[in-house]
Amino acid sequence: xxxxxxxxxxxxxxxxxxxxxxxxxxxxxxxxxxxxxxxxxxxxxxxxxxxxxxxxxxxxxxxxxxxxxxxxxxxxxxxxxxxxxxxxxxxxxxxxxxxxxxxxxxxxxxxxxxxxxxxxxxxxxxxxxxxxxxxxxxxxxxxxxxxxxxxxxxxxxxxxxxxxxxxxxxxxxxxxxxxxxxxxxxxxxxxxxxxxxxxxxxxxxxxxxxxxxxxxxxxxxxxxxxxxxxxxxxxxxxxxxxxxxxxxxxxxxxxxxxxxxxxxxxxxxxxxxxxxxxxxxxxxxxx
Amino acid sequence: xxxxxxxxxxxxxxxxxxxxxxxxxxxxxxxxxxxxxxxxxxxxxxxxxxxxxxxxxxxxxxxxxxxxxxxxxxxxxxxxxxxxxxxxxxxxxxxxxxxxxxxxxxxxxxxxxxxxxxxxxxxxxxxxxxxxxxxxxxxxxxxxxxxxxxxxxxxxxxxxxxxxxxxxxxxxxxxxxxxxxxxxxxxxxxxxxxxxxxxxxxxxxxxxxxxxxxxxxxxxxxxxxxxxxxxxxxxxxxxx
Numbered sequence: 083x084x085x086x087x088x089x090x091x092x093x094x095x096x097x098x099x100x101x102x103x104x105x106x107x108x109x110x111x112x113x114x115x116x117x118x119x120x121x122x123x124x125x126x127x128x129x130x131x132x133x134x135x136x137x138x139x140x141x142x143x144x145x146x147x148x149x150x151x152x153x154x155x156x157x158x159x160x161x162x163x164x165x166x167x168x169x170x171x172x173x174x175x176x177x178x179x180x181x182x183x184x185x186x187x188x189x190x191x192x193x194x195x196x197x198x199x200x201x202x203x204x205x206x207x208x209x210x211x212x213x214x215x216x217x218x219x220x221x222x223x224x225x226x227x228x229x230x231x232x233x234x235x236x237x238x239x240x241x242x243x244x245x246x247x248x249x250x251x252x253x254x255x256x257x258x259x260x261x262x263x264x265x266x267x268x269x270x271x272x273x274x275x276x277x278x279x280x281x282x283x284x285x286x287x288x289x290x291x292x293x294x295x296x297x298x299x300x301x302x303x304x305x306x307x308x309x310x311x312x313x314x315x316x317x318x319x320x321x322x323x324x325x326x327x328x329x330x331x332x333x334x335x336x337x338x339x340x341x342x343x344x345x346x347x348x349x350x351x352x353x354x355x356x357x358x359x360x361x362x363x364x365x366x367x368x369x
Numbered sequence: 370x371x372x373x374x375x376x377x378x379x380x381x382x383x384x385x386x387x388x389x390x391x392x393x394x395x396x397x398x399x400x401x402x403x404x405x406x407x408x409x410x411x412x413x414x415x416x417x418x419x420x421x422x423x424x425x426x427x428x429x430x431x432x433x434x435x436x437x438x439x440x441x442x443x444x445x446x447x448x449x450x451x452x453x454x455x456x457x458x459x460x461x462x463x464x465x466x467x468x469x470x471x472x473x474x475x476x477x478x479x480x481x482x483x484x485x486x487x488x489x490x491x492x493x494x495x496x497x498x499x500x501x502x503x504x505x506x507x508x509x510x511x512x513x514x515x516x517x518x519x520x521x522x523x524x525x526x527x528x529x530x531x532x533x534x535x536x537x538x539x540x541x542x543x544x545x546x547x548x549x550x551x552x553x554x555x556x557x558x559x560x561x562x563x564x565x566x567x568x569x570x571x572x573x574x575x576x577x578x579x580x581x582x583x584x585x586x587x588x589x590x591x592x593x594x595x596x597x598x599x600x601x602x603x604x605x606x607x608x609x
Binding site: 130152155158160162164166167168169171172175178179180182183184187207220223 | 372375376378379380382383385387390391410447448451452453455456457458459
């Protein structure tokens with residue numbers, strides 16, 4: 083479905099992509115992870131024919147995105163990072179524009195409204211919608227012409243957990259119907275929940291890629307959180323299960339009967355990312 | 370071809386729908402009509418031909434120049450132009466649909482002004498032809514500004530002096546021989562204003578070379594279209 087080889091992009095002096103390679107199969111949900119400025123949006127813009135790379139090749143459905151952008155845009159749906167709908171128009175009017183531009187039937191539009199659960203809001207002006215509903219409107223617009231591949235740039239950015247969860251369910255449903263989804267995010271939990279495969283982008287380079295579970299196994303350090311009784315009070319210890327001293331410590335506490343609780347701590351994608359890039363969590367994840 | 374016409378129609382309808390709820394632009398349509406009504410009501414000595422010419426220049430300049438400039442700049446600013454560019458609509462279809470909407474709605478407002486001015490010019494088809502040429506020229510100028518400016522604030526700043534010159538210089542230069550009169554000889558609005566005055570028996574204009582006036586309007590139309598094409602080919606429809 084998508085092949086990227088040696089893709090490079092510069093904005094003047096600034097290097098946005100340093101020669102990345104990846105491929106995405108038909109029907110996958112693929113996540114591009116990374117902090118702001120990592121090159122995620124640039125990659126999406128190249129794949130959707132909005133930017134011409136400085137070097138390397140990209141193919142979407144066998145076609146070069148920049149040269150064949152008119153043809154490809156009929157096959158791809160794009161959800162941009164910004165909520166760029168027509169605020170003065172209603173939900174229905176917003177979608178009608180793109181229904182006409184794409185030559186989609188009214189039945190097709192009604193079907194999409196139902197799919198994204200916007201039927202009850204179709205006469206509401208876009209500016210009066212909540213952030214979650216605005217995101218649904220953008221998704222409806224991206225899906226209107228029944229694309230084969232969907233590019234989502236930060237699909238749940240700024241949404242509350244409930245709205246984000248609704249979007250996640252919808253994306254899983256769409257993927258179940260055979261749509262290939264490529265999403266960028268700096269929300270590691272979201273990607274962990276949705277994506278079959280991910281690539282970590284950092285400063286224009288892919289620093290790791292693979293299935294989230296495999297990555298966690300490869301890069302993660304399993305830990306054990308142990309609550310121990312010490313001098314009449316409770317103290318929490320975190321033991322590295324791969325560490326040499328951990329077993330000895332645990333054995334001693336067990337023998338002394340001081341262990342109150344013990345929980346395993348699984349590594350998260352966020353932990354792996356910090357480990358890979360060596361940046362602080364606040365700087366990296368909460369952007 | 371049919372698909373292209375459908376897409377131009379989709380942009381046209383979208384602009385029309387947006388216009389309904391865009392109070393800022395609606396006021397631009399109402400203002401010239403209101404001023405014509407006021408002139409007719411309170412300035413009884415003013416020749417109706419002058420009111421007609423002034424009203425048409427007012428609305429053609431105001432909506433023709435401001436409308437497309439602000440519209441394109443707003444779409445860039447709110448990043449909605451990006452969505453249109455990413456749709457099957459081609460940039461040429463987008464500006465054609467937008468231009469057509471401003472042309473049709475402004476022409477209809479011009480008809481209302483003609484009716485309210487209380488005068489029927491001789492050879493009304495000449496006024497319609499001249500008006501169409503001036504309006505199209507104004508729309509082309511507005512689009513050039515809209516393409517070249519990054520946001521509504523800059524577009525408004527650039528377009529205001531253009532509009533003021535197009536509207537006021539023909540009026541201020543009447544019967545004058547000064548710098549304003551010299552500049553206004555290069556303005557299509559001056560020639561259109563003269564045509565309207567002549568065809569409505571305005572006392573101070575008893576003779577007019579209609580051919581040379583229409584020739585100037587046609588040249589203005591072609592030159593502004595040529596500049597628009599150059600700007601469009603050079604810049605495309607930049608959405609960032």
